[in-house]
Amino acid sequence: MSTNIEFLHADQIGGCVTLISTDTTKICIEFGENLPGSKHKEALEVEGLTSVEVQYDAVFFTHYHGDHIGRFNKILPGIPLYMSQMCRYALLNIYHALAKHDARYKKQIEILEDKTRNHVLWPQQAVQVGDIKVTPYTIDHSAEAAMMFLIETPDKRILHMGDFRTHGFMGNKLKKLLLHYVFGLQLRYKPVDILITEGTNMTREEGELLTEDELFTQACALMREYKLVFCICSSTNFIRLRNFYRAARAAHKVVLASGYMLKQVQSYYHYKLDLYAYLNNCKQDREFRLSGMYSLLLDKEALQDKLAYKLQEKKLRERGALIFLSGTQAAEKLQRLVAQYSDLQPLVIYSQWSGYIKDKKAEYYNAELAEACAACNTVQLHTSGHASKEVVEEIIRLVNSREYVAIIHSEQAEIRYRQY
Numbered sequence: 556m557s558t559n560i561e562f563l564h565a566d567q568i569g570g571c572v573t574l575i576s577t578d579t580t581k582i583c584i585e586f587g588e589n590l591p592g593s594k595h596k597e598a599l600e601v602e603g604l605t606s607v608e609v610q611y612d613a614v615f616f617t618h619y620h621g622d623h624i625g626r627f628n629k630i631l632p633g634i635p636l637y638m639s640q641m642c643r644y645a646l647l648n649i650y651h652a653l654a655k656h657d658a659r660y661k662k663q664i665e666i667l668e669d670k671t672r673n674h675v676l677w678p679q680q681a682v683q684v685g686d687i688k689v690t691p692y693t694i695d696h697s698a699e700a701a702m703m704f705l706i707e708t709p710d711k712r713i714l715h716m717g718d719f720r721t722h723g724f725m726g727n728k729l730k731k732l733l734l735h736y737v738f739g740l741q742l743r744y745k746p747v748d749i750l751i752t753e754g755t756n757m758t759r760e761e762g763e764l765l766t767e768d769e770l771f772t773q774a775c776a777l778m779r780e781y782k783l784v785f786c787i788c789s790s791t792n793f794i795r796l797r798n799f800y801r802a803a804r805a806a807h808k809v810v811l812a813s814g815y816m817l818k819q820v821q822s823y824y825h826y827k828l829d830l831y832a833y834l835n836n837c838k839q840d841r842e843f844r845l846s847g848m849y850s851l852l853l854d855k856e857a858l859q860d861k862l863a864y865k866l867q868e869k870k871l872r873e874r875g876a877l878i879f880l881s882g883t884q885a886a887e888k889l890q891r892l893v894a895q896y897s898d899l900q901p902l903v904i905y906s907q908w909s910g911y912i913k914d915k916k917a918e919y920y921n922a923e924l925a926e927a928c929a930a931c932n933t934v935q936l937h938t939s940g941h942a943s944k945e946v947v948e949e950i951i952r953l954v955n956s957r958e959y960v961a962i963i964h965s966e967q968a969e970i971r972y973r974q975y
């Protein structure tokens with residue numbers, strides 16, 4: 556009896572897949588898109604998972620980022636999928652928005668809504684698939700409810716870290732979590748045989764990483780200083796959205812975002828209520844209302860004569876506003892709104908990875924957004940969703956896996972065998 560592990564597209568950031576099999580059971584961890592600029596251009600096909608007859612018993616997803624889950628619709632229909640409730644909510648919002656323009660995305664909605672196939676993962680609730688047991692643990696990342704998995708087969712204990720960092724709000728809990736739950740120090744020491752860790756920042760020069768706490772403090776100061784603030788940010792980086800929302804509310808500003816982004820933020824708070832109900836074993840029947848955050852009407856020329864538009868403009872001029880912008884239309888909206896309210900001398904906070912507006916030759920470079928930001932009073936306020944190289948090395952030492960460490964999700968992917 557032996558466990559077999561296979562890594563596919565591990566030598567790039569995003570789109571990595573891990574296949575784990577025993578004599579009787581096969582599972583897959585993640586099935587996402589290659590990111591723009593990735594080494595591998597071809598989309599992965601795996602026999603028994605995406606083609607021919609079903610051979611896999613389950614697919615587990617650590618979080619909702621597209622490079623981890625974006626191709627779940629390619630998985631053969633008979634294979635069960637496991638993801639967090641937050642992941643399901645975020646994806647449903649994304650695909651409902653996409654399906655408005657392209658009916659083909661309805662397939663993803665059908666899969667996500669099919670509760671016989673799509674199962675919810677809750678923190679620390681183990682799932683047994685054949686002779687493989689998977690226990691998810693919440694981990695800190697720029698995706699809410701991201702998870703790492705402890706995977707136990709008859710002969711191996713494997714720890715798959717997913718994407719993680721330690722400089723977010725929950726980051727300092729990682730070591731305790733590993734010590735108490737993974738190694739089981741309180742009861743009996745149970746070593747990890749194989750550690751699978753992400754290594755995004757093994758090659759990226761990120762410098763000193765700010766904590767989300769530090770970002771929040773800086774955001775509060777900027778919200779007090781500037782009447783009108785635009786924030787360019789991912790619509791699913793909920794910790795960032797929540798903090799900037801709180802910073803703006805503390806400065807008595809109104810907060811405006813697209814209807815889609817508003818829905819995503821509402822889903823985040825809805826998930827928090829679901830989680831509370833799950834952890835306390837009670838029914839979730841509370842309604843959630845997001846105060847002071849509204850759908851952005853000022854970007855819609857057709858509405859200019861309408862009362863709601865005028866009211867929003869009045870509030871913006873009286874109290875000041877934080878306007879979140881994201882996605883493909885961010886640059887165009889930013890240019891238009893900054894010109895419209897130039898008398899308020901707005902500030903732009905760029906709160907996502909700097910590569911998109913700096914790496915001119917890269918495939919992921921967004922020239923339009925780079926130009927729009929350069930033409931405004933723009934500050935960068937962002938921190939990585941991934942652990943620094945030093946932290947990854949520290950976790951490798953702490954876990955001290957008995958057989959090997961696989962560094963995946965990295966341009967410098969490698970297998971480090973233990974030296975006895």
Ligand SMILES: [Zn+2]
Binds near residue numbers: 618620623698
């Ligand atoms: Zn991620």
